[in-house]
Amino acid sequence: MKTIDFTKLARRNIRSLKPYEAKEIPCKVKLDANESPYSLPENIFMKKNIFRSLNRYPDPDAKELKKTVAKNFKVNIGNILLGNGSDELIYYLITAFEGPVLYPVPTFSMYGIISKASGEKAIGIPLDKDFDLDTDKMLAAVKKYNPKLVFLSSPNNPTGNCFSADRILKIIEASKGIVVVDEAYQPFSSEKGFLPLLGDYKNLAILRTLSKIGFAALRVGFLIGDPGMIKEVNKVRLPFNLNSASQALALEAFKRKKIVNSQIKNITSERERLLEELDNIGGISPYPSEANFILFRAKNANIVYHRLIKEGVLIRNLGKAIKDALRVTIGTPEENGFFITALRKSVGGKK
Numbered sequence: 001m002k003t004i005d006f007t008k009l010a011r012r013n014i015r016s017l018k019p020y021e022a023k024e025i026p027c028k029v030k031l032d033a034n035e036s037p038y039s040l041p042e043n044i045f046m047k048k049n050i051f052r053s054l055n056r057y058p059d060p061d062a063k064e065l066k067k068t069v070a071k072n073f074k075v076n077i078g079n080i081l082l083g084n085g086s087d088e089l090i091y092y093l094i095t096a097f098e099g100p101v102l103y104p105v106p107t108f109s110m111y112g113i114i115s116k117a118s119g120e121k122a123i124g125i126p127l128d129k130d131f132d133l134d135t136d137k138m139l140a141a142v143k144k145y146n147p148k149l150v151f152l153s154s155p156n157n158p159t160g161n162c163f164s165a166d167r168i169l170k171i172i173e174a175s176k177g178i179v180v181v182d183e184a185y186q187p188f189s190s191e192k193g194f195l196p197l198l199g200d201y202k203n204l205a206i207l208r209t210l211s212k213i214g215f216a217a218l219r220v221g222f223l224i225g226d227p228g229m230i231k232e233v234n235k236v237r238l239p240f241n242l243n244s245a246s247q248a249l250a251l252e253a254f255k256r257k258k259i260v261n262s263q264i265k266n267i268t269s270e271r272e273r274l275l276e277e278l279d280n281i282g283g284i285s286p287y288p289s290e291a292n293f294i295l296f297r298a299k300n301a302n303i304v305y306h307r308l309i310k311e312g313v314l315i316r317n318l319g320k321a322i323k324d325a326l327r328v329t330i331g332t333p334e335e336n337g338f339f340i341t342a343l344r345k346s347v348g349g350k351k
């Protein structure tokens with residue numbers, strides 16, 4: 001058989017690209033992926049008869065779901081594009097609007113990965129010492145590169161803070177391109193977010209997702225913005241990008257808003273408890289959070305990370321992005337308790 005060097009066949013910019021890493025290390029307590037620890041108390045699959053029409057393609061426009069999303073976010077249907085997770089929408093945005101992509105670092109890694117995969121210039125500007133936007137440097141980059149897209153994850157993954165609203169506004173005002181405020185973690189934040197400002201800025205777009213509030217498996221994300229922008233992005237959308245099961249189950253998810261909101265409340269109150277607990281452990285310095293996870297620094301973070309796995313807890317090691325930093329997702333009270341006990345054990349003892 002012929003030998004083929006597939007790397008050589010790949011696009012030049014793909015050859016050195018590193019794929020998104022989602023390590024599946026089996027652990028008793030999984031607190032690494034910013035998922036909700038709660039599922040719904042009932043089996044919503046049983047409620048739907050979608051399984052009687054699996055031979056048919058799904059509704060290509062997901063009309064029913066779009067109507068519900070529009071009502072929920074108080075926008076028009078023309079303001080919305082649905083994606084197979086917000087990841088897919090990030091891909092579509094970068095595909096549709098050719099040109100440099102700007103974002104602060106550290107942040108959600110897919111902005112950079114997709115930009116590079118698409119052959120676009122990816123510009124990462126370091127956050128300031130408080131993990132806020134470095135306005136001067138960001139504005140200088142806007143001026144220099146004239147990015148078609150700026151991605152601002154607020155609350156930011158992995159730092160957990162919201163960026164100052166006035167700094168975000170300065171960037172929106174200075175940009176000729178689109179500023180995407182990625183609000184994947186907004187449901188956990190005390191700030192009101194940027195949806196109410198959509199009418200004021202044509203170049204503002206918002207990303208939301210069902211993934212962090214209990215439905216990561218469905219892969220449903222929302223892009224909300226000016227109808228003209230949505231129309232352009234829709235041109236690169238793959239047909240039937242949202243399957244029937246996801247459309248139907250996302251609708252059921254919206255119907256259970258009350259349960260979902262009470263789960264979010266549990267998560268945010270557990271977050272505050274966990275912050276205090278972390279603060280009381282020697283060698284551990286947590287950062288405040290507006291999201292469903294906490295970033296903390298730990299002495300010998302890498303060793304602590306591996307010890308936690310041995311104890312049965314998987315969290316995220318951010319060593320590459322932020323020195324000595326680890327990120328833990330808020331779990332159920334029991335999971336958080338298990339994590340704290342394991343962490344106390346893991347920071348003590350010999351190296």
Ligand code: PMP
Pocket residue numbers: 034084085086087088108153156157182184208209210211216219220221
């Ligand atoms: N944006 C941010 C800031 C995220 O952290 C994530 C998930 N890690 C996503 C988008 C993607 O979410 P999804 O594709 O599951 O909607």
